[in-house]
Amino acid sequence: xxxxxxxxxxxxxxxxxxxxxxxxxxxxxxxxxxxxxxxxxxxxxxxxxxxxxxxxxxxxxxxxxxxxxxxxxxxxxxxxxxxxxxxxxxxxxxxxxxxxxxxxxxxxxxxxxxxxxxxxxxxxxxxxxxxxxxxxxxxxxxxxxxxxxxxxxxxxxxxxxxxxxxxxxxxxxxxxxxxxxxxxxxxxxxxxxxxxxxxxxxxxxxxxxxxxxxxxxxxxxxxxxxxxxxxxxxxxxxxxxxxxxxxxxxxxxxxxxxxxxxxxxxxxxxxxxxxxxxxxxxxxxxxxxxxxxxxxxxxxxxxxxx
Ligand code: CP
Ligand code: NVA
Numbered sequence: 001x002x003x004x005x006x007x008x009x010x011x012x013x014x015x016x017x018x019x020x021x022x023x024x025x026x027x028x029x030x031x032x033x034x035x036x037x038x039x040x041x042x043x044x045x046x047x048x049x050x051x052x053x054x055x056x057x058x059x060x061x062x063x064x065x066x067x068x069x070x071x072x073x074x075x076x077x078x079x080x081x082x083x084x085x086x087x088x089x090x091x092x093x094x095x096x097x098x099x100x101x102x103x104x105x106x107x108x109x110x111x112x113x114x115x116x117x118x119x120x121x122x123x124x125x126x127x128x129x130x131x132x133x134x135x136x137x138x139x140x141x142x143x144x145x146x147x148x149x150x151x152x153x154x155x156x157x158x159x160x161x162x163x164x165x166x167x168x169x170x171x172x173x174x175x176x177x178x179x180x181x182x183x184x185x186x187x188x189x190x191x192x193x194x195x196x197x198x199x200x201x202x203x204x205x206x207x208x209x210x211x212x213x214x215x216x217x218x219x220x221x222x223x224x225x226x227x228x229x230x231x232x233x234x235x236x237x238x239x240x241x242x243x244x245x246x247x248x249x250x251x252x253x254x255x256x257x258x259x260x261x262x263x264x265x266x267x268x269x270x271x272x273x274x275x276x277x278x279x280x281x282x283x284x285x286x287x288x289x290x291x292x293x294x295x296x297x298x299x300x301x302x303x304x305x306x
Contacts, residue, residue, distance in 0.1 A: 002305045003113040003120045004298060005106070006128045007166040008192065012200065015170060019138045022290075022297020029064065029293070036066030037300045041097035043069040045123070046079065046088075048103040049228045053264060054123045054131070057291035058100050065296055070096070089115035098299060104229060119302040121295075126159060126229065127186070132263045133163045134294035136221075137171070139287040145219060145259055149173040152217035152254065154210045154244055155271050156237075157185035160223040160263055165193040165204060172200035178213035179206070180240050210244055217254045221261040222246050222271045238270065247273035259283050 007015065028035065043062045045055065055071065062069040072092075074080035079088045085108060092099055093116040101109050102123040113120040122130055140146045150173070153164055157179040165185065168175035169192075177185060185206065197204050207213055214220055225241045226234045251258065260272075260280035264287075268274040277284070 001119060002302055004130060004302060005109055005113060005120065005122045007130045007133060007163060007170060012170050018297050018301045019134060019141065019294060021301050022138060022294045025296045025300065026293035034064060038062065038303060039066035041067040043067060044072055044092045044096040044099045045069055046072045046101045048074045051102055053288055053291050054102060057295055061292050061296040061299065065299065085111045086115040093117040098302065124159060128163050129159045130163050131295055131298065132160065133167045134298060135287055135290035136261055137167060138290045138294045139283060140219065143259060143283060149219065150217045151175045151219045151221060152213040153177045153221050154213055154246055155179065155222040156183050156225050158223060158227050161185050162189045165189060168202045168204055169193040169196035169200060172202045174203040176205045176207065176213035176217065178208065178210040180244060181208055210250060211253055214250055214253045217258055219259050219261060220246055220251060220254050223263055224267055225271055245271060245273060246276050248275055251276055261287055264288055
């Protein structure tokens with residue numbers, strides 16, 4: 001049995017296989033074929049943070065695969081009132097076939113997985129957002145962008161950045177990360193990514209200069225400057241991140257055919273300008289839709305590993 005807690009635990013071939021399974025299921029869905037791969041199975045979805053895409057995609061995905069999903073907000077279940085993680089894990093995994101968790105600390109999902117009898121999927125923690133990267137890479141494959149990939153990430157060194165680093169390190173592409181001083185990526189994650197990069201041939205560069213990161217990039221991406229849980233720092237962050245907005249001037253430094261990705265939700269006038277966002281909204285909303293397809297691929301793949 002496998003869990004999906006970070007991309008670190010997966011090989012390049014496994015990551016590509018999960019995406020390929022997702023693309024197959026997507027092709028079927030588009031012509032109305034439902035194979036019921038997870039018939040009679042249930043997915044428990046534990047949310048300790050807000051979500052639009054993650055909830056809609058997992059719940060819809062599980063239904064389309066013939067199963068059922070349970071939305072468990074921590075406001076409603078005893079976890080939020082202090083029932084231990086390990087007890088919640090043993091109870092939920094005795095009744096459900098898979099668990100998806102969105103929470104704060106990565107250690108919470110690790111502990112849950114340790115006591116779970118069924119696969120646990122990371123639906124975002126403070127440290128990583130690996131299911132988003134499955135959708136992002138699937139989108140790049142579909143848009144024929146996955147060869148000679150040079151990704152520039154401009155913004156906060158956060159869960160999205162960390163997952164981009166692990167993906168680049170595993171798949172062997174080039175990633176340049178520009179963050180303001182004091183908002184760099186986690187040193188441990190960087191160390192791990194650089195170690196993995198030696199094997200895959202990935203190039204991972206960190207800088208404080210967005211222009212350096214973006215030069216000739218084939219894909220430019222960013223994320224909110226204020227992640228969930230950091231709301232109190234919002235005004236301070238807006239001041240510090242000035243100069244990191246992905247706008248037309250910034251995009252003009254990238255490759256002339258460069259694409260823009262955003263995991264959403266997007267804050268126009270902060271991490272991205274309205275013009276850049278709307279110009280690239282086609283691919284951005286393909287990326288959002290691919291959450292559904294990539295995660296269906298993931299759930300079917302995890303089910304096959306038992
Ligand atoms: N990108 C993403 O995970 O969106 P939600 O927070 O809406 O789930
Ligand atoms: N970095 C953002 C991603 C939202 C999908 C957050 O954690 O809030």
